[in-house]
Amino acid sequence: MGTEQVPPFPSPTATPERPTGQRSTGAGPARWFSDRAGAFWSLVTDRPVSLYAAAVLRIGYGLLYLVFLLREFPHRDEIWGPGSPWTPELAEQLFDQSGWNSILTLSGSRTYFELCYGIALLTSALFMLGWRTRAVSVLFAVVVLSFHARAIFMTDGGDNLILLMAVYLVFTACGRRWSLDARRRRRARVRAGKAAAPVRSSWLRQLSATRRTLTTVVHNCALFVIAAQVCLLYGAAGLYKVQGASWGGGTALHYVLNLELFQPWPALSHLVDQYATVIAIASYVTVLLQVAFPFVLFGRLKYPVLGMLLGMHIGIAVLMGLPLFSGAMIVADAAFLPDRFYEFLARTVRQGARRVGLRRPAPLGGARARSVPPQLRGGLPDAGQPAVPERGLASDPR
Template identity: 45%
Template sequence: MTTRQVWRLGNERVHLSVRGAGETLRGLTLRPLAPYSAAALRIGLAGLFTVHLLRELPHAGRLWGPDSPFTAALFAETMRTRGWDGAFGWWYGLLATDSVAVFYGWYTIALAVGVLYALGWHTRLMAVLFVFVVVAFYFRGCMANSGWALLSLLFANYLVFCASGRHWSLDARRRARRAGSGGRPPWGDETEELRRRAVTFLHNAGLGVIALQVMVVYTSAAMYKIRGVSWREGTAIHYAMLSDDFSTFPELSAWIVSHGTFAAFLAYATVFSQLFFAALVFNRRLKYAVLVVMLATHVGIGVLMALPLFSAITVVGDLVFLPTTFWLAAARFVRVWRAAPGEGAAGPAPRAGVEPGVEA
């Protein structure tokens, strides 16, 4: 092969690569990825936050309010020490008040925002307000936050950019009713197309960041585990079950301790599933297998180690990897299951990525 032929071959490959990258970028502005997963993330995150606030309502004043040992004065001093008293200091210290009426007023607003966001009522506005209240609670509880609080804060911020109200929301139902009107946007077709592309790109970018965050959590957790001798020897779960802090069901913990081989299998399965999660979750054949393993892991953590909120928020994060075909198949299964005997499913299933009456 001559030098000229090598040069031509190289140029052709470069042009093909650039063209492929351009087509991929164009696709990210035309087709929203996993809109059902975005809706599931919205419902799961807002639902968990609302349930958390309702569960802690009898203790809210001591956890975040005027009765807390971490008083408003101590919080203000902590803000100055950590450099939080800048332009957003009023926001971070929103719940740091000695007034019972003010605190429970904000608490009621937070509950209302969580419910409306889960229902998908004016989703764009509720997404911003939801971040507003989540940040306020996160900073007020900065001395006792857990992994659940951090992940809920991160997911809430990322979901602001996602079009999570296109399905399973009051907004979607309202758009479906207006679908037959055929109205045109007041700002023109070209501006509308530009808006749609920008919204689609931000939606895909937000879901991509959520997926990246989940993979970082699992990979970093696995790397941290393999540094410990007990995880490498397979005895980590055995010793964890011996701790009184993780004895939600002492009989079940004792059974696991008495079966050393099973405990070692659980330990190694946890480490390897987390370590190779990022590589396996994009494989069509292994995607559901690794997600089922992670689901079992989270259920085990929630039940055996009394960490239900952390387990639940990680399960919600895993939903970002489920494709539209999965949700459509699940919806079809529910329709068949709910149908009366002999009636069958209610109508044909919609095509993947398309829901009648809902803007794509």
């Protein structure tokens, strides 16, 4: 009995080996759901997505509405002003039924209307340039809503889409790229790199982190709503066309080209209408692109689809005389291009500008070289002068 070998006591940290092919049945679905929820939460809260696409939406719709207001400047009184056949009293009666509202109906004075029109022009320009984008985006949405509601029977699909996008862009960080705000923040970071960082309390740091997270979540959700809106628009338009006999027979564009209301250049419309085979193919391709658009957004097939949609909208603008609608749709389609495409585009433009001498070459060291204190730019410091370490650029607080 004294010679018996006692089996070693198992270590408390040791785990029994699981036979090959045996799966845990307890935490499988819960672990999978937890991983997916964590990945989704990280996607929504970690960083704002598609900042360049949001900037393109801001620039595109601000420019479109500015050009639209300038184009209608000679006719502003007949459309929105006191001389309009659709009087403010009639507009107020419609507002009581529809729930719309407009700042243009607050007064019937011509001076007040001209002031509102000037503010609308200025707001569109500032929104396009990205000056104080947080506040100006709200003002731009109010301007678009007011002008749209004042003459609601004289609008088209382009006005409706611009109105929706103006409201959605209020909730995005569309001023972080290609804007005067971004330029001002870059200069502020350069100046901050030369000074000591301010000491902030822990609760201020937590408040700033909460603000950044909330801004990121709202921005990402707003961009998702924008993408869903465009997908719904294309999908509904395509499915509606499928139900019509003229689109199924390939003759819909033939009838469109012969409508006098949509013939800015009748000779060009009649010339295109002579090619019956091309008209039929274009009708089928239009329906196919609109129905397939929501299903090709997560692969490389979206790039040729976006290219064909660009050609389709250019054709609508030229042949049907609807440039505002076509421009609004082209800008909306640009939201689906990734940021790396816009970064490549901006890099190419900068290189081309330097090549022709329109832009000075960047200093050696890039952006960090501008944050080095002046005493280090001329060379090494003096023997009796301590070297000042280079301070990195601060992160974007917004």
